[in-house]
Amino acid sequence: MWFRRDLRTHDLPALVAAADADRLACVFVLDPHLLDHERVSPARKRYLRQALVDLDNRLADLGGRLLVVLGDPRHVVPAVAKDLEVDTVHVTADHTPFAVARDEAVETALADDGRTLERHQGVSIAPPGSVRTGSDSVYKVFTPFHRTWTQRDHGEPLAPPAALPKAPDGVGRIDTVAPTEVAQLDVEGPDEAWPDGGEGPARDRLDDWLDGPVDDYDDRRDVLGVPGTSRLSPDLHMGCLSAREAWTRLDRRSPGQDTYATELAWRDFYLHVMAEWPDTARGAFREEYRDLPWHDDDDAFEAWAEGQTGFPIVDAAMRQLVTMGWMHNRARMIVASFLCKDLLVDWRRGEAHFMANLVDGDTCSNNGGWQWAAGTGTDAQQFIRIFNPTTQGKRFDPDGVYVRRWVPELADLPNNRIHEPWTLSEEDQEVLAVVIGEDYPAPIVDHSEARQRAMDWWSQAT
DNA sequence: TGAAATGTTGGGGCG
DNA sequence: ACGCCCCAACATTTC
Secondary structure: OEEOOOOOOOOOHHHHHHOOOOEOOEEEEEOHHHHOOOOOOHHHHHHHHHHHHHHHHHHHHOOOOEEEEEOOHHHHHHHHHHHHOOOEEEEEOOOOHHHHHHHHHHHHHHHHOOOEEEEEOOOOOOOOOOOEOOOOOEOOOHHHHHHHHHHOOOOOOOOOOOOOOEOOOOHHHOOOEOHHHOHHHOOOOOOOOOOOOOHHHHHHHHHHHHOOHHHHHHHHOOOOOOOOOOOOHHHHHHOOOOHHHHHHOOOOOOHHHHHHHHHHHHHHHHHHHHHHOHHHHOOOOOHHHOOOOOOOOHHHHHHHHHOOOOOHHHHHHHHHHHHHOOOOHHHHHHHHHHHHHHOOOOHHHHHHHHHHHOOOOOHHHHHHHHHHHHOOOOOOOOOOOOOOHHHHHHHHOOOOHHHHHHOHHHOOOOOOOOOOHHHOOHHHHHHHOOOEOOOEOOOOOOHHHHHHHHHHHHHHHO
16 A cells, blocks of 8 residues: 555545455655655645654554655655565555656556556545536536536445554565654644644544534635634645545535535546646646736745735735645635736746645645636636735725734734725824834735736736 | 626615 | 705626
């Protein structure tokens, strides 16, 4: 069993199948890719380390253990398979272009020695490609996808195996590192802000979520200053939770549960889109938007990334991202619109910045969300969708709780100014010690001018 | 899971 | 009591 982003024992078809063998080794390969500072957030490394320890403990309870091997899986997996003389390597199929290419390479190398790579379902709720239109194509629009997807029987979650087979002889010869000793992932961070990784903490979070908060999801999911969302995204991304189990355990007793189920469907949708059209990982889903003349404006990008745009709601969100490794979904939409429309910076730069900082950074969901914001994706509208950061702030952070938390220099502003501090009189700026341009940046763009510029740019380019 | 412009409605102040 | 005006709140249309 080769674990990747399925670090759990519950509802894991690959593990159930692997547990049927006479002998079983459980392996995780720590790819140098997972250590790249430019691409993987510290919160995510810490999560991964804790998840490996948790998984090792769980496997131990079933009579197994987790072998953590350092290196490139393209070499490590075939080599370990050879050393242990295994017939079959079981995996949970992953659908990003990177994962698909990696698995094909491993499959080929295994086949050279007569071994098999066996893929199982388990990242998404419905297998990619299985939800199809009447004309037998993959859906490009969410709403009809959702209709079909909801009617589908996704099956019942599987229990963990009762026990695991003995390890193969020769397992002691494999060069491993104990899960508790993976120094490369030993990252210190603000404990209260970073989620603990692993199936144990993830299942606790799911239990707590389903125990009540999910029923208020409909009303509270867009309120930025309130913990009204599930916060399960890292658990689902790393596979410490089965999305299918989360979905199955909803009993639809409240609008909140229905709305949450729809969010799980969005996750499946973007995964299905990526599996079918892998080029979307590199550029616009819609061909006509692949060569838009985005502005290569480094100063604007830096101001955005550092939370120094002068728009409180944007700056709050960007600072939350860097500190927590996480950002509220409503805020993700706001900052994405700001980067793509107000600043006209290529959405792929924002996508990469998110991937490098998010604890949950998921290729499919992140890409789908960015393309939604940029207007290049499956949901492209005839009109150009441009968020007004001030309006969004007033609507979704009416009391300024979110802004005050993440932009402390604005904490003393009254509610009716907190989302547009530049409208304070000079006297008020002095009194409140928030002089615009000194204590807090002046807005780097005039939104209404930027909006017009974006609309002109869009009509020129398309 | 948009924003802004435009249209409609209804309450309150006032002559 | 009534008409008129203003304006906020809400709905619809347009981009």
